[in-house]
Amino acid sequence: MSLHGHILPAFIVLLAWFGSTGVVAWLANRGKATFARSLSWAGFAAGICLCVIVWAAHGHDAAGPQLLDAYISFGAALVIWGWLELTFLTGIVAGPRRTASDPHARGWRRFADAAATLIHHELAIAVVMVMLVSLTWNSANPTGAVIFSLLFALRLSAKLNLFVGVPNMSDEIMPGHLEYLKTYFGPRRLHGALAFSLVALAALSLWLGARALAAPDDSFAAVSATLVFTLAALGALEHLFLALPFRDGALWRWALPDARKG
Numbered sequence: 001m002s003l004h005g006h007i008l009p010a011f012i013v014l015l016a017w018f019g020s021t022g023v024v025a026w027l028a029n030r031g032k033a034t035f036a037r038s039l040s041w042a043g044f045a046a047g048i049c050l051c052v053i054v055w056a057a058h059g060h061d062a063a064g065p066q067l068l069d070a071y072i073s074f075g076a077a078l079v080i081w082g083w084l085e086l087t088f089l090t091g092i093v094a095g096p097r098r099t100a101s102d103p104h105a106r107g108w109r110r111f112a113d114a115a116a117t118l119i120h121h122e123l124a125i126a127v128v129m130v131m132l133v134s135l136t137w138n139s140a141n142p143t144g145a146v147i148f149s150l151l152f153a154l155r156l157s158a159k160l161n162l163f164v165g166v167p168n169m170s171d172e173i174m175p176g177h178l179e180y181l182k183t184y185f186g187p188r189r190l191h192g193a194l195a196f197s198l199v200a201l202a203a204l205s206l207w208l209g210a211r212a213l214a215a216p217d218d219s220f221a222a223v224s225a226t227l228v229f230t231l232a233a234l235g236a237l238e239h240l241f242l243a244l245p246f247r248d249g250a251l252w253r254w255a256l257p258d259a260r261k262g
Contacts, residue, residue, distance in 0.1 A: 004067065005222030006212060012071065013230035016078055024082050025173040028089035029256055032177070035090040039083075046083035049076035050132075053144035057136040065141040070224040073144035080128065081151050088121045091177055095119045101183040114163050114184040125152050143224045147231060154235035157197050158242070162186070164193045166242040173256060194243055201236035208232050 001007065027038045056073045060066065087093040097116035105113055129152050132145040162169065165186025174181065212225035 001213060002217035002222065005215070005218040006226045009071070009223045009226040010230040013074070013227055013234065016075070017231070017234050020078055020082050021173075024085050024089065025256065027086055028175045029173070032090075035092065039086060039090060039092060042079075042083040042086050046080045049079040052076040053080075053132060054135050056144065057139035057141045060140065065220045065224075067218070067220055067223050069141050070143050070220055070227060073141055073224075074147050074227045077132070077144040077147040077151075080132075081148060084121070084125055084128065087124070088118065089175055089178065091175075093121045093124055095121065098180065100180045110184075111163070117181060117184060118159070122156075125155070141220070141224070143227065146224075146228055150228060150231055150235070154201075154232075154238070157201075157235075158239065161191070161194050161197055161239070161242060164191045165189045166191065166194050168242050168244060170238075170241055172253075190243060194239065197239050198236065198243070201232065201239055205229060205233045205236050 027034070027042075030038070053073055053076045056065070056069045056076070060069055084093075091098075095115070095117045096119070097113060101110070101113060129145070129149050132148050133142075136142045136145045162185050165188065167188050167190055169182070169185055169188070171182055171185075208225065208229035212222060212229045215222035215225050
């Protein structure tokens with residue numbers, strides 16, 4: 001394990017995870033009058049970052065991608081992800097259904113209703129993911145596409161677990177205009193789906209961690225693998241929070257308006 005190949009990238013992911021979540025929560029809770037400007041600037045940044053990911057994937061010299069290329073790709077993917085999350089949390093891109101759940105709905109109908117509340121957003125993320133994967137396919141630096149794809153997988157897993165039901169809903173930073181989404185959450189219980197998700201994510205994290213440690217110290221491969229591993233480990237931690245009586249939303253209370261901190 002080395003400082004520049006493993007410890008530093010892990011710290012950067014932790015800092016970016018905490019900071020970016022807070023910034024998106026802050027922007028989504030500022031009020032509808034601010035949404036257009038926030039989305040415009042975020043969309044502009046996301047467009048630039050898309051070009052940056054392609055450049056970082058294919059624009060390196062004959063020596064191959066360098067350490068900085070991995071960080072650049074990671075940061076750019078995070079900006080694109082943040083923009084897409086903001087489109088959902090502001091209610092601009094969600095789904096055709098924007099009303100509370102029918103308390104009498106069961107089984108497939110309940111799932112279809114829940115899916116209709118966010119299907120447009122999930123499709124938008126899938127389109128961007130396919131675009132990133134195709135643009136970086138066979139490149140020496142697919143870090144951006146891998147990071148984005150992992151974020152998408154973690155999001156789908158979390159959403160499905162919330163639908164089935166988890167002990168801790170972790171919904172403190174959800175904006176008030178999306179309160180209706182909480183009616184689609186399952187009962188507060190420890191379900192087998194969450195246990196499976198935790199085991200799967202733990203196994204994935206261990207495998208990614210082993211790959212990171214196996215890469216040459218202070219190399220691009222070590223940095224890229226560590227970035228992906230740390231993000232997967234944080235995703236596993238967020239899923240663990242769903243099972244524990246720990247209000248992880250308190251970590252981002254600083255990003256919420258005063259009226260929502262009480």
